[in-house]
Amino acid sequence: MKVLRIGVGVAVAFAVLAHGAVEPWSEAVLALMAALLFVVWAASFFARGRSEIELNLLLLPVLGLALIALAQWWFGLSAYPYLARVEWLKLTSYLLIAFVATQVFRFTDEWRPFVWFLLFFGFAVALFGILQHFTWNGKLYWIRELRESGYSFGPYVNRNHFAGLMELIIPFGLAMLLHRNGRRDPLPLAALFTAIAIGALLLSASRGGIVSFAFQIVLLAALVWIRRVGRRAIAVAVGVLTVTAAFALWLGVAQAFTRFRGDWSEDVTSSRRLVILRDSWRLFTGHPVLGTGAGTFATVYTRVESLYDGKIVNHAHNDYMELLVEMGAAGALLGLSFLGLLLWKTLRRLGHLEDSQTVVGRAGALVACAGLLLHGLVDFNLRIPSNALLFLLCACMAVSREREGTVIPLRRTTIP
Numbered sequence: 001m002k003v004l005r006i007g008v009g010v011a012v013a014f015a016v017l018a019h020g021a022v023e024p025w026s027e028a029v030l031a032l033m034a035a036l037l038f039v040v041w042a043a044s045f046f047a048r049g050r051s052e053i054e055l056n057l058l059l060l061p062v063l064g065l066a067l068i069a070l071a072q073w074w075f076g077l078s079a080y081p082y083l084a085r086v087e088w089l090k091l092t093s094y095l096l097i098a099f100v101a102t103q104v105f106r107f108t109d110e111w112r113p114f115v116w117f118l119l120f121f122g123f124a125v126a127l128f129g130i131l132q133h134f135t136w137n138g139k140l141y142w143i144r145e146l147r148e149s150g151y152s153f154g155p156y157v158n159r160n161h162f163a164g165l166m167e168l169i170i171p172f173g174l175a176m177l178l179h180r181n182g183r184r185d186p187l188p189l190a191a192l193f194t195a196i197a198i199g200a201l202l203l204s205a206s207r208g209g210i211v212s213f214a215f216q217i218v219l220l221a222a223l224v225w226i227r228r229v230g231r232r233a234i235a236v237a238v239g240v241l242t243v244t245a246a247f248a249l250w251l252g253v254a255q256a257f258t259r260f261r262g263d264w265s266e267d268v269t270s271s272r273r274l275v276i277l278r279d280s281w282r283l284f285t286g287h288p289v290l291g292t293g294a295g296t297f298a299t300v301y302t303r304v305e306s307l308y309d310g311k312i313v314n315h316a317h318n319d320y321m322e323l324l325v326e327m328g329a330a331g332a333l334l335g336l337s338f339l340g341l342l343l344w345k346t347l348r349r350l351g352h353l354e355d356s357q358t359v360v361g362r363a364g365a366l367v368a369c370a371g372l373l374l375h376g377l378v379d380f381n382l383r384i385p386s387n388a389l390l391f392l393l394c395a396c397m398a399v400s401r402e403r404e405g406t407v408i409p410l411r412r413t414t415i416p
Contacts, residue, residue, distance in 0.1 A: 001044070004104045007037045009117045011097055012393070015386035016125060017155050019140065022384060027090065030385060034093040037100045038385060045103075056102045057345075058395055060094060061338035066091035068327050068334075069294040078293025079300050086328075089292035090385060098392045108358040108400045114393075115172050117359055120171035123193035126200035129154030131164060133203060142391070153204040155386075163209025164381035166201040167371040168390050170194055171216055172364035178224055178241055179359045195244040201246045212375040216367050217241075223350070223363050242415045273317050273378070279304045280316045291328035300325075315383060319376035322383065338395075342369065345399040358402055365398035 011033045018026035023264050030170050045051055064367075069088035071077060078084035102364060105111045132142070135152065139145055153159040173194030177187060201209055282304045285293060292300045298314045305313065316322040346366045350359075374380055381387045 001104050002043055002340055003042075004037060004100055004274075005113065007033070007040070008101045008104070008393070009121075010112065011037065012386070012390055013121055014120075015389055018104065018157055018386075019162055020384040020386040023158075027086070027093075027385060030389075031089050031093045034096040035135050038096045041100045041103060045369070047367075054102050054106050056098075056285055056396055056399065057341050058338060058399055059098060059102070061334040061341070062091065062374070062392065064334040065294075065327065065331060066095055068290060068331055071294045077290055080293055083295035083299065084293045091294075093385075094339060094389050094392050097389060098396050101380075101393055102396050102400075105397070105400065107403050108361045108397065109399065109403065111361045111397045114397075115364065117178075118169050118390075119173055119176075119190060119193040120165065122197045126166065126197040129200045130196075130203060130254075146284060151205070153206075154200070154260060157258060157287050158275055159204040160206045160375075160379045161381055161384045161387060163201050163204050163206035163212075164206075164372055164375055164379070164387045165390070166197050167209060167212050168368045168387065168394055169214065170197050170201065170213065171220065171367035172360065173197065173373065174217075174220055174240075174366035175360045175367070178220070179363070190362075191240045192245075195247060198244045199248045208375045208378045210333055212371040215374050216371040219367050219370055220363070223367070267320060272309070275307045276301075277321055279306055280318075280321045280325050284328065287325075287330045288327055290330055291324070291326045294326050297325055299324055302324045315380040317379055319380055319382045322380060339373070342366075342395050342398060349399075349402070361400070365394040369398060370392045 014033065015021040015026070015030055018029070021027055021030050066088055067092055069084050073081045073088055090284065090353050101114075103118075105114060110162075123194055135142070140155065140157070142149035145281055146157065151159050153162040154165075156162040156165070173190050176190045177194070198213070279301065280297075283300060286292075297316060297400065298312065301316075316325065320332075320335070323335055346362060351364070369391060372387065375381055382391065
């Protein structure tokens with residue numbers, strides 16, 4: 001069990017450090033790691049004899065998406081069947097890793113070591129990103145040339161995807177500060193990890209990331225109000241945010257906010273995004289049921305491109321529209337069912353007074369997922385394997401079960 005838990009963390013770390021696992025070699029390694037984790041789990045499952053399998057309804061829509069991609073490849077329903085096969089392998093990899101994680105982290109409080117791993121790993125990646133930013137020589141890890149021009153940050157080619165990673169990690173630190181538990185987690189360490197991660201997110205100058213982070217703070221504040229968290233915890237969290245703001249100003253993040261005044265030369269302009277969305281809708285109406293095929297957006301977009309500016313459009317810069325184009329109404333319904341299950345199951349369980357360890361995992365995971373989903377309106381973080389995998393793991397954590405005796409209904413404030 002411990003080996004499998006470590007394996008899940010290693011898979012996440014590899015995907016992030018390998019530039020988000022967006023290249024064929026890293027995608028292949030991630031797929032092999034997923035298969036290995038599943039085989040090890042299956043071997044241990046049968047070796048133990050009779051045992052229970054933890055069921056997570058959130059994995060069913062993901063399985064449905066994988067089956068659509070498989071059908072598009074197998075029956076030639078895709079505009080480019082090979083790309084559908086690649087996407088099927090990706091989705092299967094996420095599914096296998098999430099399934100194994102669900103089996104080894106059965107209860108919400110069992111995710112606690114993974115939460116601490118995320119905080120430490122996020123701190124390390126954020127610190128690396130800050131150091132690389134101030135010593136930038138035009139190369140990733142100071143040694144690898146970039147194929148395309150752009151603004152990289154940390155191990156990611158695109159700063160928006162680094163911001164997406166931080167959005168998936170920071171809420172856990174803030175939730176830990178707001179919900180102190182009986183074990184007395186080392187809050188100064190959590191505060192340090194969280195502050196560095198926030199500073200790096202702001203320094204990355206990702207507009208979508210900054211707006212999504214602000215939304216996450218608002219959502220956390222709403223959860224604090226609903227759960228009536230003590231004033232002392234709120235004071236600690238406000239103090240950490242204040243120190244973080246001072247740290248961010250010292251880093252020079254004020255320049256990052258100048259990006260809100262207009263589009264920079266390396267950005268996709270707002271008017272260009274609107275054109276892409278309009279053209280993408282035309283693609284969907286031409287293939288409304290099963291779409292053009294998973295992973296085919298860049299290939300099929302040239303058919304309807306109405307404004308050519310000499311640049312290749314690889315993504316719709318909107319996760320929802322890209323899903324609609326590639327998997328049609330069937331994929332959209334599966335995506336909506338995933339979001340509906342995530343929201344329903346998480347809010348229903350947050351409407352009870354749980355022990356603080358459970359609250360940290362559930363509230364942090366919900367806010368992390370919400371931030372990335374908002375960011376998905378203007379970017380494609382869910383097309384980056386590292387961020388998609390971590391998003392799915394956070395969603396599984398958000399809907400995980402409590403141990404018996406940890407749930408006490410609230411007397412005054414409840415969520416249906």
